[in-house]
Structures are given as C-alpha cells and as structure tokens.
Amino acid sequence: MPGKYRTQIGPGSEESKGHGEFQAIEGGQLPTADAMRTLRRMHAAAVTVVTTTDDSGFRGITVSAFCIVSLAPPTVLVCLTTGGEALAAIGVSGRFAVSILSDTQEFLAERFAGRAPLVNAQFDGVKHRVVGTGNPILEDCLVWYDCEVQASYPCGDHHVVVGAVREAGFGSGSFPLLYFDGAYRELQID
Numbered sequence: 001m002p003g004k005y006r007t008q009i010g011p012g013s014e015e016s017k018g019h020g021e022f023q024a025i026e027g028g029q030l031p032t033a034d035a036m037r038t039l040r041r042m043h044a045a046a047v048t049v050v051t052t053t054d055d056s057g058f059r060g061i062t063v064s065a066f067c068i069v070s071l072a073p074p075t076v077l078v079c080l081t082t083g084g085e086a087l088a089a090i091g092v093s094g095r096f097a098v099s100i101l102s103d104t105q106e107f108l109a110e111r112f113a114g115r116a117p118l119v120n121a122q123f124d125g126v127k128h129r130v131v132g133t134g135n136p137i138l139e140d141c142l143v144w145y146d147c148e149v150q151a152s153y154p155c156g157d158h159h160v161v162v163g164a165v166r167e168a169g170f171g172s173g174s175f176p177l178l179y180f181d182g183a184y185r186e187l188q189i190d
Helices: 033-040 085-093 106-113
Strands: 048-054 057-063 066-070 075-081 095-100 128-130 136-138 143-155 158-170 178-180 183-185
Touching: 048 075, 048 085, 048 106, 048 136, 057 075, 057 085, 057 106, 075 085, 075 095, 075 143, 085 095, 085 143, 085 158, 095 136, 095 158, 136 143
Parallel strands: none
Antiparallel strands: 048 057, 048 095, 066 075, 075 158, 095 143, 128 136, 143 158, 178 183
C-alpha cells in the first residue's frame, strides 16, 4: 500500500515518458554537480539504512548508494558523504550494518534522511534488533548485512566504504522500497 511519500507511475503515464530523445547534457562537456544530480535521479535503487554505534548510542542514515561487491568472500559497499556524521561514526567504530528497506518503511527512510522527525540515539519507537557486533538492524527490512570496515576510499564528495560481511539475514519485509526520480516507488506485482 502506498504511503505518504510514495508515488506510483504506471505504464503510459506522463511521468514515465522519460526525456524524449537521445541527447548529451552540458553540450557534451564535463557534467556539473547539478547535472549529475539530475542524471542520478534516473537510477532506480533500493533504499537502505546504514547503521552503526558510537559513544552516544546508535546512528543511522538513509543511503541509496549500496552494492554487493563480492559473493565469496561476502563483501558490500556503501557511499557516504565526506565530512558527514555517519562516515565519522563508522570510521571510529570500524563497523556498520545495512538494512535494505521494505515497502512498509518509507517513513523510516524519511526519518533517517532527516526529512521527518529524527530517530534518537536509542532508536526509540523503531523496531530493531542488535546483532553480535552491537549494530542495530531494522526488523521490518527485507535483508540485512552486518559488516566490518575493510577499506574506505575518498572519491570526490563521497567516501566509498567497503565492508566485509560478518553476519547477514532476512527481515520480516516482503517487497522492496525503491527510489526513482526523486520519489519512493513500488513494484507493480501482477
């Protein structure tokens, strides 16, 4: 069921028509940050919350830049804003967890993104479990990964953080929460 922040685009709707014809942006020159932001919106992605712990308690941030790097050994990566609190907390703890959100968790995505009432350091009111490393996992997610930082690389205005997966599992969610063209989306399952 669509939530408050959800948009549904069906086949043939005006929003699903794209940008018309094939074209280069910025006159074929190096894309600006604004142009890259516009292009990035066209990449449909799962919505994740990356969590860790620090001296003040639990920390979490909504992230769409997540990727499975390797199946054996199990390795994932997330991209976090350089200079952000999440990157700093993960740098100190040396570990993080990723919860891939289900379609029932869009309000949580907004909260962890800072666009709705923020989640406190105890995650009060947020259904979660703490795994062996001490990281919180969001219970209603689809799947989760608990990781130890393997490497962190600066890359422009972000850091690529590579995590060696130490534990993983399923949450209680059934369908993914997706983000595309600046809005949360859902799969149309026939």
